[in-house]
Amino acid sequence: MARVRAVVAALGLSLGLAACYGATEQAGAEYEYPPTEGRGKGNTPFPKDRQSVLGGEGGVQLGKKSDDGVGGAGIGINGFLWRASLDTLAFMPLASADPFGGVIITDWYSPPEAAGERYKMTVYILDRRLRADGLKVAVFRQKQAGAQNWVESPVNPGTVTDLENAILMRARQLRMSTPVK
Numbered sequence: 001m002a003r004v005r006a007v008v009a010a011l012g013l014s015l016g017l018a019a020c021y022g023a024t025e026q027a028g029a030e031y032e033y034p035p036t037e038g039r040g041k042g043n044t045p046f047p048k049d050r051q052s053v054l055g056g057e058g059g060v061q062l063g064k065k066s067d068d069g070v071g072g073a074g075i076g077i078n079g080f081l082w083r084a085s086l087d088t089l090a091f092m093p094l095a096s097a098d099p100f101g102g103v104i105i106t107d108w109y110s111p112p113e114a115a116g117e118r119y120k121m122t123v124y125i126l127d128r129r130l131r132a133d134g135l136k137v138a139v140f141r142q143k144q145a146g147a148q149n150w151v152e153s154p155v156n157p158g159t160v161t162d163l164e165n166a167i168l169m170r171a172r173q174l175r176m177s178t179p180v181k
Contacts, residue, residue: 077102077125080178081135084171085123088163092121102126108142116144117153123167130171137163 077099085104086097092106102125110118120140127134137160142150 076100076128078128078130078134078171080130080171080174081125081167083174084167084169085125085135087170088167089121089123092119118142118144118150121163130175132164132168135164135167137167139163 082099082102089104089106092109094104095107096103096105098104104121104123106121108118108120118141120142122138122140124136124138125134126136139155139160141153141155143153145151
C-alpha cells in the first residue's frame, strides 16, 4: 500500500512540474543567459548589471587577508587558536573539526592510567583575535559502571582552565614563530 502511495505521489509531482513548465512557455517567459563571448576560463567577471549580490563586484573571496592580517575574510576565527587547539588535542581522536565555524569535537578517549574513565572535549573558537576570551573549552567525563554502562561524572574545573591555558600558550608560540610580512 505504501508503495502505491509513493508511485501516485511521484506521478502527481511530475505532472505538476510539467504543468508549470507548460504555463511559463505559454506566457512567453524567456530566460536570458549571461553572455559568453569575450569571457576567459572563468576569470573574467560578469558585466556590472549581472554581478552577484553576495559579494559585490569581486564576489565572495574566502582566502583574502583582512586589513589587520588576522586571517581570511570569510573565516571568522583565529588561525593560531585553531592550530593550537588541534596541536593540544592531538592525543585524542577527532570526531569533527569545522574550521569555518571554529568548532573541534573529539571522540571519547580513555587515558591508559585511568581505564575506567573516558573524556570527550569540545573547543569553541569565538573570535578572530588571539585573546583569552576568544576560546571556550568544554570537557565531558564518564566513569564506567558495569560492562557496557557509562555514567556522567563531574569534571574538575581546573581541568578546563588548564586546557584553555595550554591552547593559549601554544597559540602564542605559533604567533611568535610566524615571520611578520
